[in-house]
Amino acid sequence: MSAPDRIRIKICGMTRLADALCAATAGVDALGFIFYEKSPRAVSLSAAKDIIRQLPPLVAAVGVFVDEKLEQVVRTVRACGLTHVQLHGAEPPDYCRQLADSAASCRIIKAVRVGTHSTSADITPYRTAVHGYLLDTYEHSRAGGTGQRFDWSLIDQLQLDRPFFLAGGLDLKNIRVALKQVTPYGVDANSGLEDAPGLKNHHRIHSFITTVRGFECERLASQQ
Numbered sequence: 001m002s003a004p005d006r007i008r009i010k011i012c013g014m015t016r017l018a019d020a021l022c023a024a025t026a027g028v029d030a031l032g033f034i035f036y037e038k039s040p041r042a043v044s045l046s047a048a049k050d051i052i053r054q055l056p057p058l059v060a061a062v063g064v065f066v067d068e069k070l071e072q073v074v075r076t077v078r079a080c081g082l083t084h085v086q087l088h089g090a091e092p093p094d095y096c097r098q099l100a101d102s103a104a105s106c107r108i109i110k111a112v113r114v115g116t117h118s119t120s121a122d123i124t125p126y127r128t129a130v131h132g133y134l135l136d137t138y139e140h141s142r143a144g145g146t147g148q149r150f151d152w153s154l155i156d157q158l159q160l161d162r163p164f165f166l167a168g169g170l171d172l173k174n175i176r177v178a179l180k181q182v183t184p185y186g187v188d189a190n191s192g193l194e195d196a197p198g199l200k201n202h203h204r205i206h207s208f209i210t211t212v213r214g215f216e217c218e219r220l221a222s223q224q
Ligand SMILES: O=C(O)c1ccccc1NCC(=O)[C@H](O)[C@H](O)COP(=O)(O)O
Pocket: 012, 013, 032, 034, 036, 039, 040, 041, 064, 066, 088, 136, 143, 144, 145, 146, 147, 148, 167, 168, 169, 170, 188, 189, 190, 191, 192
């Protein structure tokens, strides 16, 4: 897939309105809300709903779920006004299809936790079931938010057929290197922008977004 002119930016693990509004002001495209009680960034339905209703109109609200009951995902989508669902567990393609066909007309991002074991066979069955992927780091004991990057050279062997977000340990120190090596549709940052789990650092949010936008401008200029 060719390099997009605009690199989408998603910041995940929102728990506070001030953090969400800071990211929106800085130009974020999407904010992630984690509905998984084992996460230190888990957000309650009422807190997420309250933050989402105060977002500007074109900032996407992504609900992150890990092997949750489908009915519960649909209920949360409707209750909070989520625009996207990110499935971060072992949800099979049929589950993704059923969700897409359900009354919750949100777009579906399938998280793929990448490790040396990953192959294109992990991806192919999802081709017609999801709108895109989020490539995160595989870690045995944690589903996400590990703060660890994976070996980006493994991406080629996945033969991705849909736009993907690069995730996993992205921060101010490595985002430019990442964008030079990988050509994602979007990037996702989380623990690298925090003071503590769920509490984002506003200076880091601004710097991260400015860095991505700067890279984007340089790349466009170099193509002209
Ligand atoms: O962040 C979490 O605590 C989390 C827990 C369980 C499932 C998913 C989770 N996060 C989902 C994300 O999209 C994160 O942004 C992604 O895992 C990257 O996190 P990080 O390595 O901290 O940048």
